[in-house]
Amino acid sequence: MLLKLAWRNIWRNTRRTILTIAGVAFGLGICIYSRALGVGFHNQMIRDAIHVFAGHIQVNALHWHGNWTMEYLMDNPDAVFNAIKDDPRIIGAAPRATVPGLISRKLIKAATGQESMNDDESGEENTSTALITGVDPEAEKKITSLPTKMRKGRYISADDPMGVAIGADLAKTLGVDIGDRVLLWTQNYYESLEAKYFFVRGIYKSGSFDLDTFYVFVPLQTVQQFLQLDRMVTTVTIVLKDSEYLDPVTNSIKGNLDPKVYEVLKWTDFKPEIWQYVVFDDIGGYMFLGILMIVVVFGILNTQLMAVFERTREFGAMLALGTRPSRVALLVFIECAMMTAVGVVFGNLLGLLAAYINSRAPIDLSRDAAAYEVFGIDPRLYAAVLPFPFVICTCLIFSIALVMSLWPAFRAARYKPVDALRHV
Amino acid sequence: MWRNPRRSGVVIGAMAVGLWGMLFSMSFGNGMMNQLLDNMIKGFLGHMQIHNRKFPARAEGMNLGARITLEYTIPDPERVQKIISSDPSVKAWAPRLKVMGLITNAEKARGVILTGVNPAQEAKVTYISKSIVAGQYLRPDHPRDILIGKWLADKLRVDVGSKVVFMTQNINKQKAVNAFNVVGVYKTSSNDFDSGLVYTNLGALQDMVGMNGEITEIVMLITNYEERLDAVQRNLQSKMSPDVEVIRWMEVIPAIYRMLGLVDVFTFITFVMVFIAMAFGIANAVLMAVFERIRELGIMKALGTKPSEVFITVVIESLSLSMVGILVGTALGCGTVLYFSRYGINFAKFSTLLDVMAVGSVVYLKMKPIYILWGALTALLTALFSSLWPAMRAARLLPVDAIRHV
């Protein structure tokens, strides 16, 4: 009964009601969108890092991560491959052998075929620290996107054992181009110095500082041979079909491998800087959400109060006619609740619309493309269409709005009929 | 307008809260990024630097020490120092000599950059002297003092008092080796920094590499640097000989500068979003306020006020309310921002990770005066536009309808 009355009441003053509902709707919509954008941005960053090279999960010999020395190698990647066999949640796994070393430029003057004179005593001019990484090109192509980011030349391949791929920044520091010869220095399995010539086949630009400045990709077999590693590798990198499988798959792998021999790490462990940034940005995002909510809720409260005051005479009449104050309060409360509810529905729709549009058509900030390149951030911002922002914003605003409705409700109830009726 | 304080209050309230929200959120974002920048500047960059023109001072990407070399020291350093000491825009300056080498102890070795500094002068330009977590800062008359970062200290397993040996090459490519004692350990919010940079007395380093009196760079802090940087650069450069180069911090690590540009973009997006939320609040309030007075306005018309006058009255009243709202909002916004600019918001409880991000776990807000302008302007315009429709309605009212309105 009261419900029907409340409903009719709100529609008696269409304009006011629409305004209130619109206030709620747009307010909520903005809150939802801001979170959707934030989450979208993070997902993108994470996706970029994981799918370009890092992977979701990394398995290495115990203690290798953090030390990166020959002391901690995996005899072979088979145990890991067995541990993940046939798991439908995994897109694929790739074995890698990463060793720290140096890379320096060795030019051959094409015309005469002679080495350039000062190479005999080459100083540190064109030498750079390098992370020499032996990879299986086919496995990498299946699970990561770095092979597609070649700016010049092509990615490495198993039938070109002496061909390497390096990042654009490294190429620039060394002053090398496609076809140039480089010398790679490192320590072999027995920790003696080894050096070998390679040829630059491809130059890539990933946007990741580390990848572009330090990594040198070599076919895995070549690295294993040249460093006398046999079938040993340093890591096996695994990419999942969806990041929600991260914990379950990690636990499953841990269960299948001897923890005294192997270490299974999630990307949050071996790429903490991204995780840190996400947390950092989330904090900022929630801070912002909080502020937005204050603004929105205040707006809602404002209009509810105003509405009540506007109807003073009406309430006075009701009270005079014998309606109990508590019922008046309840009536007002229900009215507010209804308007809020309608507003919430529309708010969700608006938020959904905004997020959806933005997930298809990005906010394009490419004008300042150079800045983004340094950080590897894609200049196009996408929003994520995920339930989380919707649910949380809706719940928060709905509950706050309801609580706020109590104030006008009480005010309405406390009118003295005589004063109220006389109100203009 | 003041006849109905409640009604006015609502409009003012809507504007005030909206403005506050805008100022606060924009200042927060801006503050975070500024802190990052400030940490870097006060950590090691300075506002401006002076080098030999041939010295490779510009970093690539985010690389801190692209190329450190002993060739190309500052020519005629005394003259340069005299010029900057006598220039009032230079708040403080510090000379440095930097070399790359290996720091070793009994068990481990690591590549680092050793910077020879004048402790007193350096303390006025960078934060390093304030970042000591163990032991103490460099002592001027102790040539064997060395200051290392916490990350490095942990990796090498050294403490205050430990002996370390530093090896590098001197100008003739001969090995230069020297023993140092760890006098203190520092910690900044950047692990990269802590692991790679090591400090000792300028004189000690000069002796070690046989380059007495020579320096490779001078770092300076400029008064009012935000506005006057370009002017000061031009001024100083004109006084220097052509083989001396004066550059601004953004030329040393352009990446940070570009990052600031990013921040402005994000701040703008923040602005737009808060604006939408605020606009609805204001529009709602104004619309309701006016419509509530329909009766009153109707009576005015009945009494002979011309439609245009009614229109103008409404608009003006809305505007005046807005002004008050803007004032209150700005005051509120500025007040809270100022408070948090001084005391900061401590996020340490939520994440220890912030520390590693070179921002630190306490964020200080920072406002740009232009935010106030944007905020006020948009709030005003919103109020203005929101009042137009009801004003027109009011103007065209038939008095009879108005009076009958309940």
Added chain:
Amino acid sequence: MRRYLIAALTLMLLMLIPSVAAEDRALELIRKMDYIMRGVESSFGTFTMTIEKQRWKKPRLIKMKSWDKRETEKEPAKSFILIAEPVSEAGKAFLKIGNEMWSYFPDVNAITKIPPSMMFQDWMGSDFTNDDLVRESSVINDYTHRITGTHKEAGQLIDVIELIPKPEAPVTWGKVIAEVRDSDGMPVRQEYFNDKGEKVRTMSFLDIRQMGGKIIPTKWIMKPEGKPGDQTMFVIDSIEFNVKINPKIFSMAHLRQGGM
């Protein structure tokens, strides 16, 4: 009165003498030891280094030839090392002049200067560091020496000498304890400690024989502390001292020829 003075002074001097003498004795022994280990103008020898590491399936044997010339007033120290075995390392050659080092690897077929950062690595994967081989520091000048005890070993009297590096010396050890034969300063054992007082490694000297005109330990064993199963054994197969070495040996050309 004067007589008392003289007596007192003499007494004081006599009291000083033992401690001075003790220090002198320590220094004397160290000098002898240093002479045995390094006191030659030049040398040419063949060596076998056997490296064992717990994680390797079998020990690794490296055979090499080495020419060494000590630093003179006019020229820096020079050395040339050519690796003969194992097959995977055969043909690698290293030339060191002063503080710079160049290498020749057969695969690479060119001379490359070794960057300083690589020079500090454990030499050839052994437990010796480049610094050991190069001997930046002087065991005589960079340390203070003190005999802390004696004992008998295999019928011989052994002095235990504690060497503490001087503060300004470029030495990273906190302390070195050298045990030498009292009779001739022949080194028996050396223990190296970091500046926290923890032992880091022990070097033993065995197979004392005459070779190349000197009596020297021909087998050196380096054992790192805390790594059971790891050790490096360095054996001098043959050696000649103070030979005249053709200066062309220490040249790029020689390096380029792969030591041939």
